[in-house]
Amino acid sequence: MKIVFMGTPDFAVPSLQALxxxxxxxxxxxxxxxxxxxxxxxxxxxxxxxxxxxxxxxxYQPATLKNEDEQAKLRALAPEVIIVVAYGKLLPKAVLDIPPRGCINVHGSLLPRWRGAAPIQWSVIAGDQKAGVTTMQMAEGLDTGDMLLTYETEIGARETAGELFDRLAQAGAALLVETLEKLDSITPRPQDDSQSCYAHMLDKQMAVIDWTKSAHEIDCLIRGLSPWPIALTTLAGARLKIYAAEPVPGTGKPGEVLESDPKKGLTVACGAGALALHEVQLVGGKRMKSADFLRGHAIDKGTMLGE
Known part of the structure; x- marks a missing residue:
C-alpha cells in the first residue's frame, strides 16, 4: 500500500519500521x-x-499543514492512506480528506480513555490496571475517530511509564500492520465520549509530591513521571528527585521520615501508608540507591520532606 507516514518521537519509530x-x-x-x-x-x-x-x-517538516501550499504538496504524493503515530499536530479536514483509504492513527491508550498527548504516562499516574493501543480512523477532533483494532495489556505493579511506553510502541507497530492487513474487513466502532479522559502534556509543576496523598497515589505518580520529568520533593530546602519507591506499612505525619538507615532504608509517611524510597538524587548530585545516599547524607527520623 502506498503510504505517507506522519510521526515524530521514539514511540513512532517501530511503527515506521514495521510498515x-x-x-x-x-x-x-x-x-x-x-x-x-x-x-x-x-x-x-x-x-x-x-x-x-x-x-x-x-x-518533510512543515511548521503547519493548514496552508494550501503544504496541502498541495501532500496531495501530489497521492498516498492511499496516511498513517499517523504521535505526530504532534492535529490534521485539518483538507488533509484528512486526501487519502482514499483515510488517515489511520496509532494511539497509546484503550480509547476512549486517555485522549491527548500523554496517554501512557497518565494511565500509570491514574493507577489504571490495564493499558493498550488503539488504531482508529482519524476525525477532526482530538483522538475522537472510530476505533479499528485494540491491543490490551496489564500494567505491571512496579512498571514505569517509560517501560510501558517501550512495550506499547512495539505492540502498536504490530497492531498497525494487522490493521492494514484486515482494513477491508474491519467494522469501525464509534467511541463513547462519556468514557474519555484528557491526558494533557506532562510538566515539571506536576512533579512535586503532595505527601498528604496515599502511598499508592504517590507511587503511581513516581512511576508515571519516569523517565521524565521525575517526581521530586524537598529535603532541608534542597530538591530531592525520587526515581523509585514502593508502598510499605507505616504511619506518621505526611512527609515525615519514619526510617533512615543504610541497612533498613529510607521510609516516609504519606496521607495513608508509607513509601520506601529506593532511588534518589539531590539536584546537582548523582542518582543513587537510598542506602548509598544515606551513607553520605545523614537524615534524622522525624525530618519532614516537602517543607
Missing part, C-alpha cells in the same frame, strides 16, 4: 521540525526523521 518490513511503500515521512535539545541546545532531528533518512525516504 517497511511488511513491504508497504512509504513514499514520504512527515515529522516535526528539528528542535534544540540538552543544556547546549544542540539542534536535533526527531527519531522518525533519522530512520527515514537511513531508509532513503523523503522527509
Amino acid at each position: 517497511l518490513d511488511a513491504g508497504h511503500e512509504v513514499c514520504a515521512v512527515y515529522t516535526q521540525p528539528d528542535k534544540p535539545q540538552g543544556r547546549k541546545q544542540v539542534l536535533t532531528a526527531p527519531p522518525v526523521k533519522e530512520l527515514a533518512l537511513q531508509q532513503g525516504i523523503p522527509v
